[in-house]
Amino acid sequence: MDETRQRDREGTRRRILDAARRLFADLGYDQVTMRLIAAEADANIALINRYFGSKRELFAEVLAMQGRFPGVLDCPEEELPRRLAEYIAERLRSDQASPVMAALIRSSNCPEIHDLIRDRVSSAILEPLSARLSGPDAAFRARIATALITGNGTMRQLYGPESSDVPDREAVIARLTAIFEACLSR
């Protein structure tokens, strides 16, 4: 309480940003309070707005911090279904979901950041995926595939990883590949 603390602007800023990233991913935007972030970062609550302006701007910076949808989309069109299937299969089993994705899904109903979420989904998944698709109705096909990805996140949020007894990894990937092919094929 009455301990003195090292003065470390950059360090404190980074601790806050890290804590926010973790908490937003775990709990979603509106379940995370400024006081919770401050406690997790072991920093004073007033410093959050001093360094980031507001909770909303902090969330925006957390989103900006992350790269785009993990390299998954960087491949020729014909490999997309398999790559997406492997990604989902990983997320099905793994203990932690993708931090950005989790933050997006858990926060998608908060009107204050609705535009941030939408823009992020667009720029990180929807648009790059759509741009990689040849043939007609690329936007629509990309939207369905994206729905599958976000829906998987929602189910994971509801039931946790691997709620039902999941078949072996190869079978999962094979099925998911077939599904994404049905989504994305021209």
Added chain:
Amino acid sequence: MDETRQRDREGTRRRILDAARRLFADLGYDQVTMRLIAAEADANIALINRYFGSKRELFAEVLAMQGRFPGVLDCPEEELPRRLAEYIAERLRSDQASPVMAALIRSSNCPEIHDLIRDRVSSAILEPLSARLSGPDAAFRARIATALITGNGTMRQLYGPESSDVPDREAVIARLTAIFEACLSR
């Protein structure tokens, strides 16, 4: 203000329940305040808890009010993909989403009612769908199909209906049918 009001217990109760159903579907659990429900129902806020106990119990009653996942699942196994595809296609275009589904998706991150949401998704979609599937890994296949359904709701919430130029209804249904077949086939 100083007008006297008719005393109508059942009527008031129903107005509150209707208002709650509309608002929960439109905004999700935690964006709906007791005062908003009271205003929409043109009733006093204290009456909500008098008749329903608490906000949470009111939400539970709204969920219980609705039938299960609209008759979509009442068909032989081989017709399931087509039926689900038609359902999604309808929800893609229509101005209003399914009230229950909307409430579920918009509220899925509120911890206070997490168990209500999960149980409802289980009993209304996941379990009946899984029970109708023959062959191995029925639960897993049902989970993927459910992910597609809820994910479609999330995308709809983010982008509204028909954000991208959607192809004609027949093409949409054909593609969605193929996708659900890939999800559900043994």
Added chain:
DNA sequence: TAAGTTAGTAGACGCTTGTTTACTCGTCAA
């Protein structure tokens, strides 16, 4: 060493939330 800058702190601000209390008064049985 003295002055200025600024990271860090404590606490309050105004507001909203779900919930509850104390009360008014219409309705109906005795």
Added chain:
DNA sequence: TTGACGAGTAAACAAGCGTCTACTAACTTA
């Protein structure tokens, strides 16, 4: 007509929220 019941009302409750202000004290610079 009177008394009890209960639907409806207004106002307050405690708790929590994001934000902001006034302040302390550590570091830098002259």
